[in-house]
Amino acid sequence: MRPLDPRLLRYAGATRGLLAGAAGVGLAGTAATIGYAVVLAGLVAHVVRGGSAATMTGGVVALLVIVVARAAIAWYAEYFPRRTAVRMTSQIRRALLTRVTTEDRAAMVDRSPARLINLATTGVAGLETYAARYLPQLVLATMVPLGIVVYLGFQDVESAIVIAVTIPLIPMFMALVGWHTQKTAHRQYRLLDVLAHRFTDVVTGLTTLKAFGRSRAQAELIRRTDAEHKSATMKTLRIAFLSALVLELLATLSVALVAVSIGLRLVSGSLDLHTGLTVLLVAPEAYLALRAVGTHFHASVDGLTAAEAIFAILDQPVCHSGHAAVPSRWTTITLRDIAVQYAGARAPVRLPDFTCRAGDTTLLAGPSGVGKSTALNLIAGVLQSTSGEVLIDATPLDLLERAAWSAQTGYVAQSPYIPAGTVADNIRMLSSGSAERVDHALYVAGLAEFVMQLPRGADTMLREGAPEWSQGQRQRLAIARAVAARPQLLLLDEATSALDHRTEYLVLQRIRQEFAGRTIVIAGHRDATRDVADQVIDLGAVARV
Numbered sequence: 001m002r003p004l005d006p007r008l009l010r011y012a013g014a015t016r017g018l019l020a021g022a023a024g025v026g027l028a029g030t031a032a033t034i035g036y037a038v039v040l041a042g043l044v045a046h047v048v049r050g051g052s053a054a055t056m057t058g059g060v061v062a063l064l065v066i067v068v069a070r071a072a073i074a075w076y077a078e079y080f081p082r083r084t085a086v087r088m089t090s091q092i093r094r095a096l097l098t099r100v101t102t103e104d105r106a107a108m109v110d111r112s113p114a115r116l117i118n119l120a121t122t123g124v125a126g127l128e129t130y131a132a133r134y135l136p137q138l139v140l141a142t143m144v145p146l147g148i149v150v151y152l153g154f155q156d157v158e159s160a161i162v163i164a165v166t167i168p169l170i171p172m173f174m175a176l177v178g179w180h181t182q183k184t185a186h187r188q189y190r191l192l193d194v195l196a197h198r199f200t201d202v203v204t205g206l207t208t209l210k211a212f213g214r215s216r217a218q219a220e221l222i223r224r225t226d227a228e229h230k231s232a233t234m235k236t237l238r239i240a241f242l243s244a245l246v247l248e249l250l251a252t253l254s255v256a257l258v259a260v261s262i263g264l265r266l267v268s269g270s271l272d273l274h275t276g277l278t279v280l281l282v283a284p285e286a287y288l289a290l291r292a293v294g295t296h297f298h299a300s301v302d303g304l305t306a307a308e309a310i311f312a313i314l315d316q317p318v319c320h321s322g323h324a325a326v327p328s329r330w331t332t333i334t335l336r337d338i339a340v341q342y343a344g345a346r347a348p349v350r351l352p353d354f355t356c357r358a359g360d361t362t363l364l365a366g367p368s369g370v371g372k373s374t375a376l377n378l379i380a381g382v383l384q385s386t387s388g389e390v391l392i393d394a395t396p397l398d399l400l401e402r403a404a405w406s407a408q409t410g411y412v413a414q415s416p417y418i419p420a421g422t423v424a425d426n427i428r429m430l431s432s433g434s435a436e437r438v439d440h441a442l443y444v445a446g447l448a449e450f451v452m453q454l455p456r457g458a459d460t461m462l463r464e465g466a467p468e469w470s471q472g473q474r475q476r477l478a479i480a481r482a483v484a485a486r487p488q489l490l491l492l493d494e495a496t497s498a499l500d501h502r503t504e505y506l507v508l509q510r511i512r513q514e515f516a517g518r519t520i521v522i523a524g525h526r527d528a529t530r531d532v533a534d535q536v537i538d539l540g541a542v543a544r545v
């Protein structure tokens with residue numbers, strides 16, 4: 001866990017302003033602290049030497065001005081980082097949401113909804129403490145001690161040496177504690193992740209769990225994970241409290257060393273009272289800034305751990321997008337020398353070379369796991385291959401404007417997402433369309449008769465995921481949605497797998513008629529898909545590297 005992850009600067013521009021502001025506050029604060037100590041020590045030394053009250057007016061006024069300035073700096077040091085932290089976290093949250101909602105599938109690889117929700121909410125919120133407290137303090141901790149040691153170097157070299165020697169002990173100790181904390185913080189975060197997963201899984205599968213009488217056992221499992229998470233949190237807090245105590249002790253002993261040396265020299269007369277008092281007042285400030293970093297670091301460990309997980313998503317390679325216009329008419333899509341390395345997979349998925357002709361219905365067949373969905377995702381432009389290329393005629397897809405290509409492409413998955421809304425809203429999700437267009441799309445998808453029988457027809461409300469519909473009906477709704485959008489290229493990823501053979505054949509035939517002159521690529525292995533295909537490419541049968 002690095003004290004300052006450079007990716008923060010890359011993904012959240014507000015961080016730069018925060019660091020610059022904190023540096024400014026640090027400089028002003030150090031100057032004010034030293035000024036305060038010098039004036040106060042001067043006044044005390046004046047009184048001790050029996051100086052008159054009348055000659056102290058200038059000093060008292062200067063002290064008041066410095067006190068007001070310090071209050072203003074303290075206000076700014078509180079207000080500015082809080083404001084920037086909100087901007088910074090909102091930048092990171094936006095980057096994360098943009099990546100997972102509008103960009104390629106690589107970002108979604110191995111990312112469950114529970115984990116994403118956890119990261120975008122609690123995770124990003126944890127970064128607020130990191131930005132508002134820890135980062136500004138980190139800047140102060142590098143500037144204040146340095147400034148004080150340099151100043152004291154001119155006033156009292158001996159004290160400056162004692163501080164310069166003892167001060168590195170604090171970051172050294174903090175690093176040791178940090179290594180230990182990292183392990184416990186990762187465990188705590190992992191357990192929170194497991195808890196979120198288990199909870200989502202149980203809520204999603206509650207009906208099945210009830211049917212098999214396993215709901216109580218799952219509740220017990222969640223209770224156990226919750227207890228483990230609680231114990232991991234307490235362990236992290238224990239380390240935080242203990243380390244604060246030890247840092248405090250270290251700083252107090254170091255100041256005591258400075259004080260003893262000053263006391264001895266004051267007694268022997270080798271140091272004047274003004275300088276001695278100034279050093280005594282300034283020295284603790286050098287340690288205070290560093291100690292505060294330790295405290296804030298522990299408070300922001302959650303946020304830092306979440307940031308690492310967020311950056312792992314943001315760092316995934318994005319699908320390339322060129323600037324070349326997508327041709328209005330193309331004749332072939334060719335996949336050549338393709339290999340895709342999925343995150344976490346041992347070996348890349350390699351695909352044989354093949355070509356889909358425009359205007360044809362091409363079936364990508366082959367055993368489960370051979371790479372049919374991978375091929376469709378590559379053609380759709382939502383997955384970036386590690387090597388090889390997807391060619392539209394002779395132009396690599398990477399050189400074309402990806403958004404324009406997506407606008408030409410319709411994609412229907414095996415388990416489509418159905419948001420809450422009416423049947424018609426769902427069909428119009430990708431395109432605005434008249435009632436006639438909606439009815440026609442329902443007809444093509446073989447769903448018109450069923451929808452007509454519903455009490456409110458196409459205006460019937462569906463809950464999210466349409467649990468009141470069968471899987472086959474949900475698949476046909478997604479097909480109707482793609483048909484209504486009228487893409488040039490339709491990609492069906494086992495989109496009719498839940499239909500009986502007769503209905504599947506009927507729906508596929510109607511899709512073919514509807515898309516006459518346009519291109520369809522189907523991933524599947526069922527007979528009906530073979531029956532409608534102009535060409536079948538068996539990804540498993542072709543020799544692969």
Ligand SMILES: Nc1ncnc2c1ncn2[C@@H]1O[C@H](COP(=O)(O)OP(=O)(O)OP(=O)(O)O)[C@@H](O)[C@H]1O
Pocket residue numbers: 109110342343344345349366367368369370371372373374375523
């Ligand atoms: N997100 C992923 N992370 C890791 N490996 C993956 C991921 N997606 C696919 N794979 C792997 O890539 C290979 C091809 O998967 P793909 O889904 O393309 O196959 P498929 O032919 O469509 O399978 P099916 O017919 O079962 O849908 C499989 O071995 C699979 O395990």
